Amino acid sequence: MAIDVKSVRIGMSVKTASPNYGYVKLYDGADWDEDSPTKIDFGNVVKKMNNGLQLGIIQDVYEESKLVKVQLYKPILYMLKYRANVIVPLSDISAISTPTVVSGTKNYYCTGDSVRIRNGASLTATIKNQVNKGDLIGQSDGKATNGFLKFNLALGGVGYVSAQYCSLVKPSPTVQVVKKSVQKTTSTGETKTVEVSSVSTGEGWSVKELIIKGAITAFVGFVTVKLLSGIFKRGGN
Structure with missing residues (x-):
């Protein structure tokens, strides 16, 4: 069952669930008119994923267009780069679980871009994933070891992130909704200026x-x- 926009939570774990097809398209961006937010021009398809697969966690919600930015459990290699985030319609995903805060810990957010999540509290530890500015990292007790905080990751499992990139306050994400004026031709042949909102994963x-x-x-x-x-x-x- 699709998620209602009113019940969406940052950190919510989701899976693919298209009501129209047996798969879900993952996009790198989308545009929509201010007057018709449900009429969406999607960007490039990063990948198609079959229904029922665990996708990732919700990091941002665009209520007007009922879209979300999802951080993937497993980054996808697309155009010679691993993409960690995608844009997905709310109608094509369903909730697995909602975020809960463990006693003695607090939610932390990322303050930089392409910040690495490691498997240990060291710069030589293997890389598990990455997060960008404004993303929810997960829950930590705030006690640093070798300059790293240990997290119960929002993506699941345990990981370590450099404390200098962690904040209890959610900063504005680097990638935000951009509004611009464009010329469009109506069905009657009339040309008019309309406001268009645009969002992308920021991973070019x-x-x-x-x-x-x-x-x-x-x-x-x-x-x-x-x-x-x-x-x-x-x-x-």
Whole structure:
């Protein structure tokens, strides 16, 4: 059963549950008109996931359009980068559990972007996941070990995050709803200016990825030219 927008909670654990298909599309962003928030133009599809799979936890809610940003249990490799967050319609997910605070601990939020969650209280410990500014990390007693706080993670399990990136106060996320004016043509052919709201996961290309992408494109182009050149030479003989 789909989650009602009024019952959504930050940190709520959810699974895929599309009422129309056997799978759910995970997006990197979405736009919607101020006058018609339910008419949504979605961005790129990061992945499709079959119904019934555990997806992640809700980190942000966009009530107008009934969309949520979900931090994934397992980041997805998309366009040469692991995406930890996706945009999903509320109608396509159902709740697994709601967040509860364990006695003696408090909820902490992340104050930086791409902050690593580790399996131990050390910079050499293996990386478990990552969180961004404004994301709920989980619950901790606030006692630092080697500069790290130990968490009962909102994503599940235990992890460690550098104390300098942890706050009891939820900061404004780096990625917020952006409003802009655009020109649109109505069904009668009339052009008018409308207010559009836009949101994304904020996980785009990095400089390193653009260099890699350019190198791959150049290599593919080189190989294609060589193959075509060989074909034409054989044809001439």
